[in-house]
Amino acid sequence: MTQVHRKDDRPEGTFHIPLGFASWDVNRVTLGIAGASVLGFLYLPIVVLMIFSFNSNPITRLPLTEWTLKWYDTAFSNEVLLIALANSVIVGAGAVAICLVIGVPTALALDRYEFPGKAVLRRFVILPLTLPGLITGVSMLAFFNMMGVSLSLATVLIGHGTALTAIVVTNVFARLQRYDRRIEEASADLGAGPLRTFWYVTLPNIRSTLIGSSLIAFTLSFDEIPVTFFLTGRDNTLPMYIWSTVRRGITPEINAIGSIIIAVSICLLLVAVFIMRGEDRRSGPRRARQAK
Amino acid sequence: MSEASRDYGRRRALGFAALFTGPALWWATVLLAPYALMFAISFYSKQFPFMIPDFQFGNYIKLFSENQYYTVLLRSLKVAFFVSCLAFALAYPLSYFLVFIxxxxxxxxxxxxxxxxxxxxxxxxxxxxxxxxxxxxxxxNSFLILVGLTDEPVQLFLYNQFAMIVTMTYIYIPFMVMPLYASLEKIPRSLIEASKDCGVGNLKTFLRITLPLTVPGILVGFTFTFCLSTGDFIAPQLVGGPYSNMVANVVATQFGIANNWPLGSAFAMILLFIVLGIVTLSDKFERTGRLNVG
Structure with missing residues (x-):
């Protein structure tokens, strides 16, 4: 969106606050306060969680007592929690692998080929994201049960993989639609087969999108409950462990591990967003048009 | 058709088969089959502790005739509606602030x-x-006591529908902001300036131009928040207390402790129909809306 307002557009008698905000008048100030309070509302719980993870009082209440790191210490010496953490990492990595192996060919098929049922497939694949997670969870539970598969981390992994592949499919599909196809034609003209073209031309061009959507899928898997709830056997993932703990009561230990999870996932997501934006800017449609 | 083009066609078909056979089988097994199975189970009958393959509408009839079940259904819709409205009321000023201020x-x-x-x-x-x-x-509560507004902790905040609505609104606001932001950003500034040049006031410009042009975004936002909050069972169980069972909670119970999968499946199917119905409707309205805007 181009900026229509220029400096000299401002009506006379208003002055500019050099904060990126617009001229000073009552409407704008009111809206500014409203916007800021909603943003505050969005971050209040996150800030509360982080502050209380460093607070010595075992009950989450005001006033704050002294600062401490002991909850982090308790969390990291809690073996059950650490096992759950390891399980979550395994499930997340496995789910990402499934997402890539299934998601990339699906996106390629949707982008390159016309086939009967294509429109249906496009809608069908994103169903697990559209529908409440619990529907996917119970239907897969019923399915595994009928097939005689006993519940374990493997069923959780398949469930996450299925539910999250849509993220890879939609991102990679969008990327394929936007990038300059002529370089692939050039590669074919120069005699490279489809596999070689994919490996040396297509893949490098969608690499950042793959990394970005994998990071997003991993973070979502790391946090997933509705599907895991129904598909897990004796093993717990980290969210399931937290869920069983917080239903009984509140422990500052959860605040500590929660603060770490939130910090790590915000970092992963920011990396994902900026990697994917960067790729589009480097070799997006604009660059292709300039080349003409 | 020439030899070469037939050959090209065959190679393309082969390429497609090589590319997509695996994923197609995967989708059919882990996604299509489970959904189909759940649909089938919703017609099964239950003879404790087994479920009997059957084709009868008893489960669905139960949902709409027994008080405890349709209350839950109505409550879910009501809570989801409140959550969407509240999320809208908070997200619109924020999006407007981001785009225009x-x-x-x-x-x-x-x-x-x-x-x-x-x-x-x-x-x-x-x-x-x-x-x-x-x-x-x-x-x-500890804050209220600290500043002296109350002496006794107030019990009213947690374990009721109020707590549930606040929590879910908080969780789903970003889903409202995204489409609102996108539709506000698309409005040509020249339209708004033209309106102001014609001497129309801020409020009237907003009501006549900005608001109508964001209707598609509002629809998408409502669809997201409504569907997500009807299907939520974690937040209600965490902060909702005894009278906050939602559809999704009943599904979870039927597949868990109550062990009545046919009834649970029927309830899950209702949830699925509600969500898909709303998504389809809003998609349709959004499209016609887009045509009107030009």
């Missing part, structure tokens, strides 16, 4: 990303924190 593109992008980020960050932790805020021993 923040002028620096970089700052705007930063604030927008800051709004969206919580969406991807641990759903469970964000829901759980409200428990620590609203609880009897919680932050809100």
């Amino acid at each position: 923040v002028r620096r593109p970089r700052l705007r992008l930063f604030l927008y990303v800051a709004t969206i980020i919580p969406l991807w960050v641990s759903y469970l932790l964000r829901a759980y924190t409200w428990k620590t805020i609203l609880g009897t021993e919680g932050i809100l």
Whole structure:
């Protein structure tokens, strides 16, 4: 969106606050306060969680007592929690692998080929994201049960993989639609087969999108409950462990591990967003048009 | 058809088969089959402790005739509606602020990303924190006591529908902001300036131009928040208390302790129909809306 307002557009008698905000008048100030309070509302719980993870009082209440790191210490010496953490990492990595192996060919098929049922497939694949997670969870539970598969981390992994592949499919599909196809034609003209073209031309061009959507899928898997709830056997993932703990009561230990999870996932997501934006800017449609 | 083009066609078909056979089988097995199975089970009958393959509508009839079940259904719709309205009331000023008040593109992008980020960050932790805020021993109560507004902790904050609505609104606001932001950003500034040049006031310009042009975004936002909150069972169980069972909670119970999968499947199917129905409807309205705008 181009900026229509220029400096000299401002009506006379208003002055500019050099904060990126617009001229000073009552409407704008009111809206500014409203916007800021909603943003505050969005971050209040996150800030509360982080502050209380460093607070010595075992009950989450005001006033704050002294600062401490002991909850982090308790969390990291809690073996059950650490096992759950390891399980979550395994499930997340496995789910990402499934997402890539299934998601990339699906996106390629949707982008390159016309086939009967294509429109249906496009809608069908994103169903697990559209529908409440619990529907996917119970239907897969019923399915595994009928097939005689006993519940374990493997069923959780398949469930996450299925539910999250849509993220890879939609991102990679969008990327394929936007990038300059002529370089692939050039590669074919120069005699490279489809596999070689994919490996040396297509893949490098969608690499950042793959990394970005994998990071997003991993973070979502790391946090997933509705599907895991129904598909897990004796093993717990980290969210399931937290869920069983917080239903009984509140422990500052959860605040500590929660603060770490939130910090790590915000970092992963920011990396994902900026990697994917960067790729589009480097070799997006604009660059292709300039080349003409 | 020439030899070469037939050959090309065959190679393409082969390429497609090589590419897509595996994924197609995968989708059919892990996604299509389970959904189909659940649909089938919703017609099964239950003879405790087994379920008998059957084709009867008893489960569905039960849902609409027994008080305890249709109350839950109505409650879910009501709560989801309140959550959507509240999320809208909070998200619209924020989106408007981001698009029209923040002028620096970089700052705007930063604030927008800051709004969206919580969406991807641990759903469970964000829901759980409200428990620590609203609880009897919680932050809100201890704050009220600290500043002297009350002597006794207020019991009213947690374990009721109010707590559930606050928590879910909080969780789903980013889903409302995204489409609103996108539709506000698309409005040509020249339209608004033209209206102001014609001497139309701010409020009237907003009501006549800005608001109608964001109707598609509003629809998408309502669809997201409504569907997500009808299908939520974690937040209600965490902060909702005894009278806050939602459809999704009943599904979870029927597949868990109550062990009545046919009834659970029927309820899950209802949930599925509600969500798909709303998605299809809003998609249709959004399309016609787009045509009208031109």
